[in-house]
Amino acid sequence: MASKQESRLCALTFFAKLHPGDVCGSNGLPLTPNSIAILGRAQKLKDLQDEHLCQYLDVIRGKHERTIVVSEFMGLSLEDYAKRQHPLALGQILRIFYQVVRGIDVLSRHHLVAHNLEPKHILISRDGRQVKLFNYGLHHMTKGGCYVPFPIGNIRYMAPERVLGLNGNIKSDVWALALLVVELIFQIELWPKLKLSNVIRKILAFGRSNGVLEKIAREHQCYDRYTALDKELRQLLESCLHVLPKKRPLPGELLKHPLFEAIASEMSKENELLESLEKDPVPLLMRCPLSQIYHLWQLAGGDVQAELKKEGLIRSEAPILGLPQIVRLSGVSVCPGRSQAQLMDDRVVPLRLQALLQRLSRLPANVYFPLLHSPRFPAQNARELQALPLVIREKDIEYQFQRVRLFTRLLQGHPHTAEQLQREALVDVPPLLRGPIWAALLEVVPNGSYWKIDKYTATSTDRQIEVDIPRCHQYDELLSSPDGHRKLRRLLKAWVTAHPQYVYWQGLDSLTAPFLYLNFNNEELAFLSLFKFIPKYLQWFFLKDNSAVIKEYLSKFSQLTAFHEPLLAQHLASISFIPELFAIPWFLTMFSHVFPLHKILHLWDKLMLGDSSYPLFIGIAILRQLRSTLLSSGFNECILLFSDLPDIVMEGCVLESQKMYEATPKSITHRQHALRLHTVHDLDIGVDDVELKHLQQEQCPRISAKDVLHLLLNNPSELALVDLRSIVEYGRVHVPHSINIPFATVQLGEQRLEALPVPQLEAQLRGRIVVCVSNIHQHSVEFSHFLVACGIPRTCILHKGFNVLHSIEPNILISN
């Protein structure tokens, strides 16, 4: 705990290598900037969490290939620590040795190497007890230095094989670590006055020597210390400094060394003791995960680039100084040399948390650690904030803090907290935790199955996937990075392999992208989210022959448009602007092909909470937002509008779609091909009752007797039942408060309500769900078309006609 208190954040920066000129790869596409490649590779590092590793928090791209790394920081570097505490006691040195071994052991288990071990990159807490590796991911994120114009690692600590160009072996880190320890034990600095070339010569000369340690001791005039060294320790160091890597121990083997076993038990005892003695309370915030602290720091106005500027690490220069002096006809330009500002500067800039701590110190402890099951739980102080627009809520630091803490708790308790999670997600979803929250809403339970799916065997869809990936949301840095491409490919191939009944349709890439974007470091979660998402919203859409499914879906879309926007539906139908021409990419990709990621995220936040019909209402909300333009446009303008989808205001679209979704009885959205969660009731619409031809012929959707009954009993003021039977039949038996308009008396030629023999009909229908009921289905259909033409919203037809009402028990019908 004590170590947490002083742990802070820091930033460092460097430049990625520039591609010479505007070069294209063999596929004709421009080469991916190296900074993007670094960004993609660095994501994996963010996932490493260990007490001996400083956590990576963020990688940011600046201008001109600048890359900024945000990392955990604590205490002092070993370099500074050793200067202050000179000389270090042997026990202390061994503890440092041991903890660094622990750190590189974790790296090695994640198939990583540090390759830049040196005193600057080892941090020691102020009390000297805790040691963490720092900046250890540079080798990995730069692909062994490929993406940067400087070498990785300090030459002094480089093992001979690295000088010869062999990288990637964790045993090179064992060598470097041993050298570090030797420096501390002998209280020397290796070759302090030698030139670079001579240092290299020295290292290579080790190749001809049997005793590296002895040689170093002699060269640095400390042979007596060498001979005085504890035999066990000397042998250990000598084995680590063996010229042949294969003779050096692995970090895991080192940890089993008796010398370290003693230290380990000693340290754990000490820790227990210290923890029980702990008096100084840690600020509550510091008990939260660092990733959350960093997120809050940013929300509180923290700007890494500004901090670097303050420290002079980012200096801006007049752009004119960077203009080429000569441009040859071949396109090659001669530029002024890189200025000093662009040289590597490995200073570490701390990011201060004081302001954040102060800001959040007023919050009560139950916000930090919400008690989900306490009876007073819902009485939260953030409720009034929930009325504010989403954009404001997402920027409000205290609000986000509460949400993040709350959802952290809910996710820990999932699936037992599923209901509560759903309720809270209905309010909003904190961006920091969106990936796992969506997964929870989709009832994902990771079980390791993803890793068993074959993602590598070549298949016939490979070419299609290969050409689609470099075109999928490439404006996004993560998705355009080589790592992003690889991950997307694996996810798509895994999905296709896991679904022999389905095939890859173009668009699946777009559909997968948001899940990958949110779970970049957790492919399994991304995969399982997609795995659950598709049957929920896109059941059967990815069949090889999906035409029946799509036709049904689009016909239902037309019906629902007529239901909520009769005049618009009428207009679009009149200009033959059919959904087949514009809405396939909408629904096949759940809008992920038509909107940029940041819009999709907000849209899907709500989508996740609705059922399979929800996307249809999003479609209508889009039409509604463009209503006035569409109504005044012809076919070409309409289709052009959608080819180049204008700025849809997402929040408005989300609110509208939610309103419509809630105001629409479930049976109205009935589709044969939807995923069915409940068994079908007698008064429901049967699974196969409504065929595609019915859907295409009937402009208005059908409603089930069950939904009519429900309205009648619970919301009679919401319902207007138009009984089209004759007066005689109506007199014999009818639904109370229903309006009788005998079909035979009606002339539908004139599309005005006033033409009907019912006074104030419009007032009786407006604002209600209008159900057309008859014994002759065709009558209901024709009359409903008439109502749509008159612009009456929410018109539908009772499925199975009047007679179905007889079967309702207890009886709801009355007679005159």
Place this chain on the structure above:
Amino acid sequence: MATSPRTGGASGAGTAQRPNGTSQNKSCQFKLVLLGESAVGKSSLVLRFVKGQFHEYQESTIGAAFLTQTICIEDTVVKFEIWDTAGQERYHSLAPMYYRGAQAAIVVYDIQNQDSFQRAKTWVKELHKQASPNIVIALAGNKADLSNIRVVEFDEAKQYAEENGLLFMETSAKTGMNVNDIFLAIAKKLPKNDGANNQGTSIRPNGNETNRPTNNCCK
């Protein structure tokens, strides 16, 4: 020449001569469809032709996209209504909806990809069989800027085009090479008499919207 924007108002198929004087100017509308294997550059060709732009990472097309462009040839204003279709084979079932009633088609392949050329041949066959008999078909070998790594030889494609009565050009949406030219060549070959404007399409059976002003005329 003929750069004055058409003022809206006249409805119908658009061949009607202006009542207000510019009577030499005929105007026609043609429906043109782009077909071809995916990722050969159909959307990029259209984007270059219609907006003069090129996006390295042009998104894939799902279903189809619609754009229009107007050009002037001699005294005729030609408006192209362009349907840019999805390339993936699975979307094939949608294609007839777009090429039915089209007066022109551009079948696109990628000169670096032999399969895409074979696919283009299949499209040509299908068009000959199913599309309207007078359809003008152009074959475009796209990505000509990458001709140093070409797989499909110019002569091979040219010969195929001649045998099948197709217009043929190698194009590059990236550099703009031959993009306008191929559309112009099509426009020249299309009959510009009254019969050319039958909107016999299943997509848009009626052409009763008002004409928008055109501001994008080229020679």
